[in-house]
Amino acid sequence: MKGVEFAMFRFFETLVHPYPSGEPKTPPRGLLAFLHYYSRPVLPLLGVMSLLTALVSVAEVVFFSYMGDLVDWLSNAERENFFAEHGASLASMALMIVVGFPLLILLQSLLTHQSIFGNYPMIGRWLAHRHILRQSMAFFQDEFAGRVSQKVMQTALAIRETVMKLTNLFVYVVVYFTGAMFLVGSADPWLMLPLVVWLAGYIGIMVIFVPRLRRVSMAQADARAQMTGRIVDSYTNIQTIKLFADSLREQAYARDAMDTFMQTVHRQMRLVTLMTVTLTVLNSLLLASVAGIAIMAWYFSFISLGVIAVAIALVMRIRFMSDWILWEVAGLFENIGTVQDGINTIAQTPAITDQPNAKELMVPRGEIRFEQLHFHYGKVRDDECHPRVIEDLSLTIQPGEKVGIIGRSGAGKSTLANLLLRFYDLETGHILIDGQDIVEVTQESLRRQIGMVTQDTSLLHRSIRDNIRYGSPHATDEQVMEAARRAHADVFLDTLSDPQGRRGLDAHVGERGVKLSGGQRQRIAIARVLLKNAPILVLDEATSALDSEVEAAIQEQLYALMKGKSVLAIAHRLSTIAMLDRLVVMDRGRIIETGTHEELLRRDGLYAALWKRQSGGFLGEDVGNAADTEKTIVDEA
Known part of the structure; x- marks a missing residue:
């Protein structure tokens, strides 16, 4: 019955x-x-x-x-x-x-x-x-x-x-x-x-x-x-x-x-x-x-x-x-x-939509070109009081090149990363990846090809495993654990538990990852990007929440991860990006200086002033020695 x-x-x-x-x-x-x-x-x-x-x-x-x-x-x-x-x-x-x-x-x-x-x-x-x-x-x-x-x-x-x-x-x-x-x-x-x-x-x-x-x-x-x-x-x-x-x-x-x-x-x-x-x-x-x-x-x-x-x-x-x-x-x-x-x-129409004939983005090389970008978040423009956030900016990142973006707060650094990910549409200009305009490809395929770690890391209220695996859903538990080890997140996994008794990788992290410290959240985010292994890497103050000792250890993995990838790294802590291939200094939405660390110091412009203000960087290390160390790490990777 x-x-x-x-x-x-x-x-x-x-x-x-x-x-x-x-x-x-x-x-x-x-x-x-x-x-x-x-x-x-x-x-x-x-x-x-x-x-x-x-x-x-x-x-x-x-x-x-x-x-x-x-x-x-x-x-x-x-x-x-x-x-x-x-x-x-x-x-x-x-x-x-x-x-x-x-x-x-x-x-x-x-x-x-x-x-x-x-x-x-x-x-x-x-x-x-x-x-x-x-x-x-x-x-x-x-x-x-x-x-x-x-x-x-x-x-x-x-x-x-x-x-x-x-x-x-x-x-x-x-x-x-x-x-x-x-x-x-x-x-x-x-x-x-x-x-x-x-x-x-x-x-x-x-x-x-x-x-x-x-x-x-x-x-x-x-x-x-x-x-x-x-x-x-x-x-x-x-x-x-x-x-x-x-x-x-x-x-x-x-x-x-x-x-x-x-x-x-x-x-x-x-x-x-x-x-x-x-x-x-x-x-x-x-x-x-x-x-x-x-x-x-x-x-x-x-x-x-x-x-x-x-x-x-x-x-x-x-x-x-x-x-x-x-x-x-x-x-x-x-x-x-x-x-x-x-x-x-x-019933609001999405502000950012795929074109009807949008294609999948393919990234065989990793060249990124920013061509005459203008953007101001839709605000009414007043040249004196409210200049555009990005003003006539052009920049090319060669395949495999590591470029650091530097500038005062409000210079437009994070906005540039958001535009690359197409979180917002440009007013004028184009962003091309290997010759493909990002407006003409699907948003999902674009973001699948970019790995990003931000300074404001929020996690999903799910398990540690799910958070690390989010960028690579088919990864095995062994691969998840290896990414956690490389991000130095394994050192605190055994101490994690939640009210339901789940522990380690199974422990849930709370809303926006509130049960973890800022440094722990950032390490999970870095592990997620390591596992994703996208050909383009964007680092927006990726190690800002870490202490110097952990930062130095994780940077070894980040430098290894950078090998063969096009990198856009944003940082206020200049020592973390001083050794990249090229540094780009922004101010009021424009590029005002570009060159290597040594070239910019010799030019004695805004970068040199910022470097002096930081007394050689927050880590207090000698730039020449740091350069040699980091070059060795990259070469060995």
């Missing part, structure tokens, strides 16, 4: 695939088009569900009609002949009530709950999440991560609720109310009058209250997302909050968002109270008027007792339905508000 039950549930659960394949697209911004975009996989089943809902509505009206007939039969029939005259009708109705109607409800429930209810919002989450992942870095810099995730989760559920409420309400109300009107009208047309008047009043209530509820719900959805975003922001930056010991200000920051949310709640509840009282008065008038007309019609022998029973029962049913319908309509518009709010976030 359990096997049959499981097979039945499993059949309906697999009628809809919750993870549609194909490339994600930007959803349309119109409400109906947006709903249709995320509903396409379930539209056939929604049609079948609507048909079943209509049949349920018809069955309920037939039950009321039969109840009226039964009252008339019982009031007029003789006991001796009752079953002979009405036994067949009683048996058929009993069969319909006991067998037919439950089977109809079973089929409707299986389709609704097994096929649609769980799969439908997952389709929305899956498609929206994949689309959000394609957004540019600027998108995530302008949004709270918690706010975006809240929008994805809320909107997916709201899409399901909106579409299902629309279909259920429309079908159920139209079929049921039409059947009720026909049933009482066929007995006495005057009984239709209170229903028509009630319907007009009911529509009036919805016209008055529902749009107001919709506006409040939209404001509430936005306030809820804002509140969630602030709370998540606090938890994400809990170390900063505790470091500055200002929990009262943080509480005030969260409470401000909570107060805004509560204001929308109070506005909503006021409308709900007024709407409930108004509807109760309208329903009471309907019951009194239908009962009065029915009793008078019976008094003058226009209708039978069965019609009175049907009319009163239908009115009582409509009274209960009216509360349900009004709340469903209010909930419908609340969900519509949530969907419309979600559209503003989810």
